[in-house]
Every structure is written in C-alpha cells, then in structure tokens.
Amino acid sequence: MDNNKKITKRIIISLIILGITYASLPTILYSAANYYEGQKESKNIAEGLYKKITKYFPHSSKAPNSLEALIISNNVQGESIFITNHFTSSNPNTYIPTAKGVEYYKLLVQKYPNSQQAKAVPLKIGQYYESIGYYGEAEKYFLQGLTEDRESFVASESNYHLIKLYLKSKSPQKALEYIEIYRKNYPESLKAEMYLLAGDAYQTLGDFKRAEKSYKNILKLEQGQDDSDLMDEKATNSFYKEKMEEKLFQNQRKLANINQEKAIIQGFLGKDGEALKNVAIFLIDENREKVNFCTSDIEDYPVTYVNDKGHYEFRDIIPGKYSIGLGISKKDLAGYTLVPEQQIYEVTAAQTLNVDLKLVPLLQVKQPEIKEESENITLQWEQVKDAHHYTLIAGWVKRNKDGVSFNSAELRENIPTNEIVLAKDELLEFNCPQQKLDEKNIDLAEGKQKAKAKIKENQNESEKEKERYPSLLHKDGQHEFAWSIKAYDRDNNLITDSSGFELFINQSLNTFFIPEK
Incomplete structure (x- = not known):
C-alpha cells in the first residue's frame, strides 16, 4: 500500500x-x-x-x-530611399507591412483578437494603405485605431495619421476636426505640429490670413505665451522655425497668385518597360532657398502616388520653379538607377509639363588594371548603346564604425570610349571639392548673401580637405578610391550610370587601392 x-x-x-x-x-x-x-x-x-x-x-x-x-521579419516594406534634387537618403519604414504582411496581420487578429499585438493592427494596416495612396482604406483602419484606449499609442498615432491623411486627400475641414480632437485628448503633445497642420488646412481652404496666424502661433509657444503658458520644447528648436518660415513663404505665394492660371506637372514612372506603381512622388517648391533641407521636410510638400498604369499628376500648380522627389523602396532600386538626372523645372501659367522618369539597369564596370610596376591605372566598363560620351566620378573613401562614405567629384568629362588610363599620381593628388550653392538659382537678396557666405565657407573647407585627405590611409599604407561612370547621349542626357543608389541600399561602392608613394 x-x-x-x-x-x-x-x-x-x-x-x-x-x-x-x-x-x-x-x-x-x-x-x-x-x-x-x-x-x-x-x-x-x-x-x-x-x-x-x-x-x-x-x-x-x-x-x-x-x-x-x-x-516583421519577412513581410515589411523595409527602408525606402528618398531621391531629391538636394539629397538622397534612407527613410526607415521598418514597421509598415507589405500586402502579404497585411494578410498576416489580419490572421493575427483572427487567431488572437484579445492580444496586445492585435490592438496595434488597425494602425499598422492603415499605415500600409496610406503609404501606397489608398486613402479610403487607410481612413477606415485609422478610425478603428481611434476606438482603442484614448491614452494608448495606437489611438494617438491613429488620430495624427488621420489629420495627415485628410490634408493629403484635400479634406481640410475633416483635418481641422481631428486637430481639435487631438488637442482635446493630448493637450501637451505636438502643439507646434498641430499649429502647422492647422495652417495647412486653412491654406487649402483659401483662408490665408488664418493660415498665417496659425503658423505664427509657434512663436508664441517659444515665448511661453500660449493659453497654457507652457513652453513646447519642440517649438524652440530651429527645425520648427524653419518649417514655419517655409510655410509662411508658400502661403504668401498662393495669396499673391490667387487669380493666376495654374499649371500641371505630370509624367510616367517605369522600370524595364513596365509601369512602377504605388511609388510616392513629391512636388518640391524651389522658389526659396532651402536651409538644412532634409528627409523630414520632403513630406511637407504635395505628394501623389503612381497609379496602376504608371502615371502621376499634380494640378493647380502656381507658376514657378519645382523639382520632383521620389520615395521608392530599396527593392525596386537595387541594381538600377534613375533617369533623367534630378533637376529644377520652371513652369508657366496654364502650362502642362511632362516629366517622365524611369529606372534603368546599372552600367557594369570591370576590375581596374593596377600593375605594381606601372605608373598608370586602366579603368574599363561596358559599352552603352547610344552613348556619345562618358564622365568619370571619383573620390576618397572614408570607412569607420558607422559605415562607409566618400566625397566625389568629376575627374574626367567627355570620355569618348569605354576605357581611360589614369596616372596614379593624378589620383593621389586629386581633391574633391565640396558641393557649392548655385547663386544664380537664388532669387531673394537675403538668400544671395547666405549663398555667398556658404560658398566662402565651402572654399575654406575645401582647403582643409586638401590637407586631410592624403592622411586617409588604409592597411598596408594604401589609399582607397571610389569610382563610377555616367553615360550620356549626344544631347548630354544621362542614359545610365554604374553606381546608382547602391551606397544607400547596401553600402556598396566600386573601389580600388593605390599604395602611398
């Protein structure tokens, strides 16, 4: 027992x-x-x-x-690349799902409806539809996100995205409605941002005086003169001041041209002869000098999305200078480059300007011939159909724990064939000038003064670079150079190049080493 x-x-x-x-x-x-x-x-x-x-x-x-x-591991968009006339940079979108990811999120809600993860699904799916321009579907899911606990991240972010969504879809009254809801629920959050967004809504409605007043409320925040007598830390940042100044400038332009006939900019975006749909296209105003223009600024400009047939269009454009920016996935860009080169376009009243864009395969380069006993280096690349001449871009490579970068400049232009022989001494003495502002593209007197000061600063910096670059040696006393080739037709239009956006996609560069003399 x-x-x-x-x-x-x-x-x-x-x-x-x-x-x-x-x-x-x-x-x-x-x-x-x-x-x-x-x-x-x-x-x-x-x-x-x-x-x-x-x-x-x-x-x-x-x-x-x-x-x-x-x-997240297998079905997110990952990083996209912003390409503009001013900069190219990565734009992390790690948590925006793909179409397949959306289906998995719906499965998550079905299997685990009461889980913490399920609560965030409306926001995730709404962000996906917003990122491809499906505003109706995005609105539906963001409204679902608002039903969560008011104090939750999902509710506040859904409210914020709804405001941005209504501004993009030209629904300013709804944007103002949800700005008031946001202010009521989160009175101490994003006060400066709400003033900017409200100003955008009034501007869309044609109420330019109220738009100006809303933008200028940021100055009251900085001085601690708002209703709550509390300072918004973000408003004290020059980031918001610069945004305010840009929006005031745009507001004045629209008011001054209210009776002017408007223009249209339209075009096609393709890859390998097929339409490349759902890519974000930005219309960047170039009528005012850009100060510290960066990734966060591009989203303040009008955006449209390439449709299923590859077309995009901006209407009701005030005559003036503009450039086209893109927000495109690394997956679409890998192994390709964008043509034509980024540039500024000037449109006149009632004009319809066509700007077609396409992704073309990268030009392939060969391994440089570097013989120890020779004083020369031979660079070769594939012959490009219809190419009239080539340009060689070169620069010193900088590598550190944060990654790889390089300063580049044109070393040789109008190369008639797909081969060039360079002296090692020429490369060792080559210095890349800093990017300079083009003074003739700046209309404002104040802007010209800033441009001259910046040009002088760049010249001084260039002198410092001459001293600094020769010390950039790698192991065994070797200098590392990056090089790329651009192919042009008879009219000097870019056909393709060898580097594309690979540095921003996978930090890839075509490089070679030269021993120090």
Whole structure:
C-alpha cells in the first residue's frame, strides 16, 4: 500500500514537472529566438523557433508575439530611399507591412483578437494603405485605431495619421476636426505640429490670413505665451522655425497668385518597360532657398502616388520653379538607377509639363588594371548603346564604425570610349571639392548673401580637405578610391550610370587601392 502511494506521488510530481516545463517552453524558445534574431547569420534559426511556437504552442502567451515577429521579419516594406534634387537618403519604414504582411496581420487578429499585438493592427494596416495612396482604406483602419484606449499609442498615432491623411486627400475641414480632437485628448503633445497642420488646412481652404496666424502661433509657444503658458520644447528648436518660415513663404505665394492660371506637372514612372506603381512622388517648391533641407521636410510638400498604369499628376500648380522627389523602396532600386538626372523645372501659367522618369539597369564596370610596376591605372566598363560620351566620378573613401562614405567629384568629362588610363599620381593628388550653392538659382537678396557666405565657407573647407585627405590611409599604407561612370547621349542626357543608389541600399561602392608613394 505504501509503495502504491509512493509511486502515485512520484507520478504526480513528474506530471507537475512536465507541466511546468511545457508551460515554460514557449518562453524559453521565444527568448532564444530573440537572441538569434539579433545575429544576421542566425536569422533563419530565429524564424524556425518562432514558427515552432506558433505551431506547437498556439495558445501560449508567446504565440501572438512570435507571429508578429515573423510578420516583421519577412513581410515589411523595409527602408525606402528618398531621391531629391538636394539629397538622397534612407527613410526607415521598418514597421509598415507589405500586402502579404497585411494578410498576416489580419490572421493575427483572427487567431488572437484579445492580444496586445492585435490592438496595434488597425494602425499598422492603415499605415500600409496610406503609404501606397489608398486613402479610403487607410481612413477606415485609422478610425478603428481611434476606438482603442484614448491614452494608448495606437489611438494617438491613429488620430495624427488621420489629420495627415485628410490634408493629403484635400479634406481640410475633416483635418481641422481631428486637430481639435487631438488637442482635446493630448493637450501637451505636438502643439507646434498641430499649429502647422492647422495652417495647412486653412491654406487649402483659401483662408490665408488664418493660415498665417496659425503658423505664427509657434512663436508664441517659444515665448511661453500660449493659453497654457507652457513652453513646447519642440517649438524652440530651429527645425520648427524653419518649417514655419517655409510655410509662411508658400502661403504668401498662393495669396499673391490667387487669380493666376495654374499649371500641371505630370509624367510616367517605369522600370524595364513596365509601369512602377504605388511609388510616392513629391512636388518640391524651389522658389526659396532651402536651409538644412532634409528627409523630414520632403513630406511637407504635395505628394501623389503612381497609379496602376504608371502615371502621376499634380494640378493647380502656381507658376514657378519645382523639382520632383521620389520615395521608392530599396527593392525596386537595387541594381538600377534613375533617369533623367534630378533637376529644377520652371513652369508657366496654364502650362502642362511632362516629366517622365524611369529606372534603368546599372552600367557594369570591370576590375581596374593596377600593375605594381606601372605608373598608370586602366579603368574599363561596358559599352552603352547610344552613348556619345562618358564622365568619370571619383573620390576618397572614408570607412569607420558607422559605415562607409566618400566625397566625389568629376575627374574626367567627355570620355569618348569605354576605357581611360589614369596616372596614379593624378589620383593621389586629386581633391574633391565640396558641393557649392548655385547663386544664380537664388532669387531673394537675403538668400544671395547666405549663398555667398556658404560658398566662402565651402572654399575654406575645401582647403582643409586638401590637407586631410592624403592622411586617409588604409592597411598596408594604401589609399582607397571610389569610382563610377555616367553615360550620356549626344544631347548630354544621362542614359545610365554604374553606381546608382547602391551606397544607400547596401553600402556598396566600386573601389580600388593605390599604395602611398
């Protein structure tokens, strides 16, 4: 009898241990997956562990976390690239899902409707539809996000995105309605931003005086003179002041040209002869000098999206100078470059300007011929059809823990063939000038003074570069050079180039080394 009790007790203890082990196993696997996810070479192991959790432990607390991790790992847009006349830069969109990711998020809500992850799904899906210009669908999901707890991140972000959405879709009254809702629910949050957005709404309505007043309220915030007598830290930042000045300038231009006939800019975006749809196209006003123009500024300008047929269009444009910017995924850009080159266009009243854009395959270069006993280097590349001449771009490479960068400049122009021989000494003495402002493109007197000061500053910096660059040696006392080739037709239009946007996609450069003399 005693033996039976002992056996029963052992069985119960064993079952308890097994139960505890089984219950804790998803947490153990999830922790291991998190660890492997941080290691590039072990990403597949992490994905395998997440899949095991969702398959074998579907009712555990870690199952929805694992499903979301799989969505983010495999079905997000990832980084996109902003291409403008002023800069090219990466734009992290890590948490915006792809179309496939949206389906997985819907599955997450279906399987785990009460999970914490499910609460964020309306915001995620709304961001996806907003990112491809499907404003009606985006609105539906952002409105769902508003039903969450008012104090939650999902609710506040959904409210903010609704305001931006209504401004993009030319619904200023709705934008003003949700600005007031945001102010009521989050009175101490984004006050300067709300003044700017309200100004944009009034400007769209044609109420230029109220727009100006709203923009200038940012100055009251800085001086602590708003209704709450509290200072908004963001308003004290020059970032918001510069935004305010740009918006006041645009407001004055629209008021001054209210009776002027408007222009249209339209075009086609293609790749390999096919339409490239859902790409964001920005219309950047170039009638005022750009100060510290960066990624966050481009989203303040009108945006449209390439439709299923590859077409885009901007209407009701005030005559003046403009450039076209793109927000395009790294996946679409990899191995391609954009033509024509970025430039400023001037439109007149009632004009329809056509600006077609296309992605073309990169020009392929060959490994440079560098013989130790020779004083020369031979650079070669593929012959491009219809190319009349080529330009060689070169620069010193800088590498550090943060990545790779280089200053580049035109080393040789009007190269008639697909080969050039350079002296090593010429490269070792080559210095890349800093980018200079084009004074003739600046209309305002104050802008010209700033331009002259900047040009002088660049000249001084260029002298410093001459001293600094020769010290940029790598191991074994070698200098590293980056080089690329641009191919042009008879009319000097860019056909293709060899570097494209690879530096921004995967930090890839065509380089070679020259030993120090």
